[in-house]
Amino acid sequence: MITAVRMPESAEAAAEAAARGGRVMAGGTVVMAEVNTGPVADTELISLRHAGLSGITVNEGVARVGATTTFAELRSGLGFLSEAIRTLASPTIRNLATVGGNLFVPQPYGDFAVCLLALDATVEIAEGQETPIAEWNRRPGEIVTAVRFAVPREGTWFYHKAMRRKLNSAAIVTVAAVVDRDTVRVALGGVAPGPVRSPAAERVLRGQELTRDVLDAAGEAALADIDPRDDAYASAWYRRRVLPVHVRRAFQNEEA
């Protein structure tokens, strides 16, 4: 049972509170659902709502997105992410759910974490240090204050999510990618315990024109990098079966 909700008013105070224990909560879309529906191990919540961690700045092509920026705010702030964010939960949830919180939700949720992996983002921790997202593991007591990534050049960002409905459903397969002259990063969601890069697909795509044959080959190659699971949305078998198609569609802007 929750006996107190802490409301630190700075990142430092939040980190101090988190170091003493308790469950960190940003938008509440995951934590409050747990509080409402079952016993929660922690007795204290640490709300980041007043910690001053929201806001978007873009400086020389690099975006810094504060951890408690909501997806509604991010969608209006960074246009290239608009389509990806449209596939993420519902507008009402996006008024609460935060960029930082998305790093902590279990698959098949957490599509924005997949985007951040494709963007090769860095995660900023309260003490000021930054870690590449691919190498980052949250340690107890740490507070994510922001994420930072280069905004891709026009036409080099690709995103596609397959889900059971056209809106507001968790991922069967999520594909996010940046493919530029000397940069190829493909990240996948829904197909492993966490978001994964696909080095095999990246090797196929590097230096190639994105023709149908190349994309088909990349999709097949991506199967080497996944470890899909069964859940309420799809079976592991189905995810494996459809992944190549959705990798291709990510680059062809086809309708799901």
Added chain:
Amino acid sequence: MPSSVVNLTVNGREQEFLARPAESLLTSLRDRLGLMAAKRGCAQGSCGTCTVLVDDKPVMSCLVAVETIEAAEVRTLEGVADGERLDEVQQAFLDGFATQCGFCTAGMIMTAEALLAENPDPTHDEVVEAISGNVCRCTGYRAIVAAILDAAGRRK
């Protein structure tokens, strides 16, 4: 387990009440303030029937720890009608038979109010996206979408 004093402006009226730690805005509205329009459905943000406006934005009130929104402005379905006079969205729902069992209606209408405040002339697809977090288990979506578009027309 000390409760705390929370102040909110609800439907234009200042309210002060005690809330238990991590009490949801939904619980405060229903159990402290007697505002029963917002319904308790899934309690995990999946159904949308508890949707209310917090500082003009539609949110699921079951997911908001009420003490974290001290001094916020909250609007519920009870604050939509002008006395006995229904507003355009309510009237369009009534005229268009857009309520079946009625359990989702309060959330649907609050979501629609927020949509029309921001986008007075939405397309069919924009309405569908706006209510994509609101589940109608009677599956009466067609009438609901039509009523929201109708309400937009009535406001022109």
